Amino acid sequence: MIISIVGIGLLGGSFALSLREKYPNIKFVGVDTSVVNQKIALAKGIVDEIVSLDEALQISELNVLATPVDAINKLLPYMLDRIPDDRTIMDLGSTKELICRLADLHPKRSQFVAVHPMAGTENSGPGAAFKELLPNKNVIICDKEKSSPDSLVLVETFLRDAGMKIHYMTPVEHDLHLAYVSHLSHISSFALGLTVLDKEQDEKAIFDMASTGFSSTVRLAKSSPQMWAPIFDQNKINVSKALGDYIELLKKFKDAIDNKDLETSLNFMNRANDIGRILAGIEKK
Amino acid sequence: MIISIVGIGLLGGSFALSLREKYPNIKFVGVDTSVVNQKIALAKGIVDEIVSLDEALQISELNVLATPVDAINKLLPYMLDRIPDDRTIMDLGSTKELICRLADLHPKRSQFVAVHPMAGTENSGPGAAFKELLPNKNVIICDKEKSSPDSLVLVETFLRDAGMKIHYMTPVEHDLHLAYVSHLSHISSFALGLTVLDKEQDEKAIFDMASTGFSSTVRLAKSSPQMWAPIFDQNKINVSKALGDYIELLKKFKDAIDNKDLETSLNFMNRANDIGRILAGIEKK
Numbered sequence: 001m002i003i004s005i006v007g008i009g010l011l012g013g014s015f016a017l018s019l020r021e022k023y024p025n026i027k028f029v030g031v032d033t034s035v036v037n038q039k040i041a042l043a044k045g046i047v048d049e050i051v052s053l054d055e056a057l058q059i060s061e062l063n064v065l066a067t068p069v070d071a072i073n074k075l076l077p078y079m080l081d082r083i084p085d086d087r088t089i090m091d092l093g094s095t096k097e098l099i100c101r102l103a104d105l106h107p108k109r110s111q112f113v114a115v116h117p118m119a120g121t122e123n124s125g126p127g128a129a130f131k132e133l134l135p136n137k138n139v140i141i142c143d144k145e146k147s148s149p150d151s152l153v154l155v156e157t158f159l160r161d162a163g164m165k166i167h168y169m170t171p172v173e174h175d176l177h178l179a180y181v182s183h184l185s186h187i188s189s190f191a192l193g194l195t196v197l198d199k200e201q202d203e204k205a206i207f208d209m210a211s212t213g214f215s216s217t218v219r220l221a222k223s224s225p226q227m228w229a230p231i232f233d234q235n236k237i238n239v240s241k242a243l244g245d246y247i248e249l250l251k252k253f254k255d256a257i258d259n260k261d262l263e264t265s266l267n268f269m270n271r272a273n274d275i276g277r278i279l280a281g282i283e284k285k
Numbered sequence: 286m287i288i289s290i291v292g293i294g295l296l297g298g299s300f301a302l303s304l305r306e307k308y309p310n311i312k313f314v315g316v317d318t319s320v321v322n323q324k325i326a327l328a329k330g331i332v333d334e335i336v337s338l339d340e341a342l343q344i345s346e347l348n349v350l351a352t353p354v355d356a357i358n359k360l361l362p363y364m365l366d367r368i369p370d371d372r373t374i375m376d377l378g379s380t381k382e383l384i385c386r387l388a389d390l391h392p393k394r395s396q397f398v399a400v401h402p403m404a405g406t407e408n409s410g411p412g413a414a415f416k417e418l419l420p421n422k423n424v425i426i427c428d429k430e431k432s433s434p435d436s437l438v439l440v441e442t443f444l445r446d447a448g449m450k451i452h453y454m455t456p457v458e459h460d461l462h463l464a465y466v467s468h469l470s471h472i473s474s475f476a477l478g479l480t481v482l483d484k485e486q487d488e489k490a491i492f493d494m495a496s497t498g499f500s501s502t503v504r505l506a507k508s509s510p511q512m513w514a515p516i517f518d519q520n521k522i523n524v525s526k527a528l529g530d531y532i533e534l535l536k537k538f539k540d541a542i543d544n545k546d547l548e549t550s551l552n553f554m555n556r557a558n559d560i561g562r563i564l565a566g567i568e569k570k
Contacts, residue, residue, distance in 0.1 A: 118496045122561075138493050167493045174494075180481050181495040185502040191538055192473050193560035194553060195531045196465050206563050208423050208452045209459075210466040211403045215564050216501045217470040222561040225554030232542050232550060243539045246480045247532055253476055254528045257517050265517060268479060269510030275478035276407075276507035278491050279500050 003158075004056035004063045006031040006075065008041040011092045011117060012066025013129025016046045018162040020131075031056050032126075041126040057082050062154055065091040070230035072099055080108045088151040090115045094178065095234040096142045096171035103146075110148040113155040116140045116174065117164060118182075122222040135163025142171045179238035186220050186228055187243060193221030288443075289341035289348045291316040291360065293326040296377045296402060297351025298414025301331045303447040305416075316341050317411075326411040342367050347439055350376040355515035357384055365393045373436040375400045379463065380519040381427045381456035388431075395433040398440040401425045401459065402449060403467075407507040420448025427456045464523035471505050471513060472528060478506030 003019075005012040008030045016028045030047035032038050038050045056063060057079060065072055065079065072093045079089055080103070090113040093099055103112045119137040121128060139159050144152055159166055169177075196218070200206045232239050249268075256264035288304075290297040293315045301313045315332035317323050323335045341348060342364060350357055350364065357378045364374055365388070375398040378384055388397045404422040406413060424444050429437055444451055454462075481503070485491045517524050534553075541549035 118494055120496055120498055122498070137496070140494070177485070177490045177494045180484050181491055181499050184480065185477055185499050187535070187538060188473050188477050189502055190554050190557040191531060191534045192470055193557040195469065195527065195534055197556065197559055197563075198534075199465050199527070199530065200462070203563060205462045206466055209403055209425070209462045210563075211405055211422070213405060213407070213505050214466050214470045216504055217474055218560055218564065219501055220498050221557045222564065223554075223558075225551045225558065228554060229547050229550045233545060233547060236542055236545070240539055240543050242480065242484070243535060243542070245484065246476060247535050247539065249476045249480055249483075250472070250528060250532050250535070253472055254525060254532065257521055257528070258525050260518060260521070262514050262518060265514045266510045269475050269508075269513060271482065272475040272478040272506045273508075273510065274482055275503055278482075278488060278495075279503065279507065281492050 001025065002027045002029060002060045004029045004031060004051070004060040005041075005047060006053065006056065006063055006065050006079075007067030007071065008032045008037055008046060008126045008129075009066060010120065010124050010126075010128045010133070012064055013041060013044070013046045013126045014119075014131065014133035015064060015066070015092070015117075015158075015162060017129055017131035018134045019158060020045070022161050029056055029060065037126050044126060044129070046126055046129060053079070054082065057087075058084065061087060062158070063087070063089045065089055065093075068227045068230050069093040069095050069099065069234050073102060073234075076102055076112070077106060080106045080112065083108060083111055086150065087111060088113065088154050090155045092117060094182070094231045096140075096174040098234045100143055100146075100171040109146055111151055113144075113147045113151050114142040114171065115155065115159070116142070116178075117159075122219050124224040124227060137164055138167055139164040140167050140169055140174055142169060142174050144168050175235050176238050179235055179242040183231060183235060183239045184242040184246060186223055187232070187239070188246065189218055189220035190223075190228075193218045286310070286347075287312045287314060287345045289314045289316060289336070289345040290326075290332060291338060291341065291348055291350050291364075292352030292356065293317045293322055293331060293411045293414075294351060295405065295409050295413045295418070297349055298326060298329070298331045298411045299404075299416065299418035300349060300351070300377070300402075300443075300447060302414055302416035303419045304443060305330070307446050314341055314345065322411050329411060329414070331411055331414060338364070339367065342372075343369065346372060347443070348372070348374045350374055350378075353512045353515050354378040354380050354384065354519050358387060358519075361387055361397070362391060365391045365397065368393060368396055371435065372396060373398065373439050375440045377402060379467070379516045381425075381459040383519045385428055385431075385456040394431055396436055398429075398432045398436050399427040399456065400440065400444070401427070401463075402444075407504050409509040409512060422449055423452055424449040425452050425454055425459055427454060427459050429453050460520050461523050464520055464527040468516060468520060468524045469527040469531060471508055472517070472524070473531065474503055474505035475508075478503045
């Protein structure tokens with residue numbers, strides 16, 4: 001069997017790496033517009049060969065579409081147009097509504113499985129891929145009833161063998177929740193990094209005074225703009241709402257501080273503390 | 286020699302633990318209003334004995350004032366009033382301007398050293414203390430010229446032997462920088478946790494969809510409200526300004542998303558990426 005990774009970055013690369021030991025007889029081929037990424041992916045043993053997209057479509061049982069979401073929107077119709085019968089495409093995009101809506105318009109919709117692994121780091125590219133990224137993480141499949149039973153079995157088998165726990169939901173639910181539990185935290189982190197950089201022209205002050213708390217809060221600000229700009233755009237309505245909610249809360253917090261209203265400050269923080277109970281669950285996973 | 290820890294929590298407890306091996310002949314005594322904290326501190330070997338504050342002042346060469354900052358403001362004048370000559374008080378508070386201003390009013394100012402270690406976790410209390418917290422971290426001493434040479438030598442010796450790197454600045458500089466590189470990231474994290482909790486009444490969605498990126502960004506939301514409310518209050522003007530800057534940036538980001546202005550979004554994120562270079566420096570420390 002051949003699996004193609006289209007866009008050999010953190011997620012696509014880690015997916016291949018997490019399957020290679022369990023599936024010694026699968027050949028992984030890679031498609032990437034970046035020559036340096038091709039070289040890194042070969043050198044790291046993520047894929048055995050680099051091929052063209054058209055060739056990948058002809059030879060692969062499963063095509064893993066792991067590019068940024070704007071490229072997924074362009075590539076998915078192109079790939080569905082050309083894919084032979086009984087073969088499968090899965091994507092790994094962070095937004096699902098627009099992608100699924102595009103897929104729904106296509107006569108070969110049933111050969112597509114919409115997937116999003118709840119895993120990532122602030123790093124990107126095949127050099128950032130590692131086989132421990134996906135195991136023990138959750139993965140969402142959207143609109144599973146629109147995929148053919150065979151395509152679904154193939155994808156679910158590989159996701160489970162990559163060590164992931166599968167959940168199902170609609171693309172609308174997915175994008176709404178993701179705006180709050182993922183997209184918003186990236187924006188808060190980008191903005192925090194930028195606020196500090198704008199203020200602290202003297203980098204030494206940041207070096208000397210930032211603690212590990214700052215590092216962990218601002219870590220996501222290192223994430224790839226090219227990957228995230230299209231995600232925020234495709235999930236614009238939900239992200240804008242989440243960001244609006246966040247700004248409102250921050251304003252209330254600021255008012256409480258300005259007015260020396262310690263009771264409201266304490267109440268805010270006490271309620272926020274409850275996230276600890278939930279984090280304990282996430283970290284145990 | 287006897288050292289007293291007044292307020293045996295994460296910082297005070299970790300300070301004692303980081304010195305005990307190197308100073309086998311120092312007796313550590315603890316002062317704490319919480320009986321359970323007294324018991325935990327004794328059981329963990331942070332202190333050898335619990336004493337009253339007045340007793341601590343009579344017997345200790347160095348008194349480490351490690352309570353929340355509102356309590357520091359009340360205790361510092363009381364302690365300076367009663368401290369014998371040639372003995373020393375150091376505080377470990379996260380704000381310095383108000384505390385130093387109070388100290389400046391006191392005739393025994395020179396027996397006080399204003400200290401702030403750039404270290405912490407989201408956990409609090411003596412149970413959270415650990416001897417690896419302070420080594421290799423930075424520590425700030427404010428207004429060192431106002432402390433007597435002997436008090437300064439005593440404090441610097443222990444800070445260095447706890448493995449810390451000492452920096453010097455004025456209380457005004459300290460509080461301004463801290464608003465950006467520490468206090469703001471706590472507020473952004475508290476507000477993020479609360480925004481998600483307010484929206485996601487269904488906790489399962491958070492469990493299933495949050496990734497490690499969310500956990501790290503929201504980790505500080507577990508921090509102690511009783512500790513942080515007085516910090517934000519004491520550093521009100523700087524924190525309010527930092528929070529205002531942050532809200533402005535978030536609004537611009539939201540406008541860019543609403544207007545599908547990808548160029549501005551990309552520009553924001555590319556600039557924020559520069560924090561990566563600085564984080565690399567912090568994590569290497």
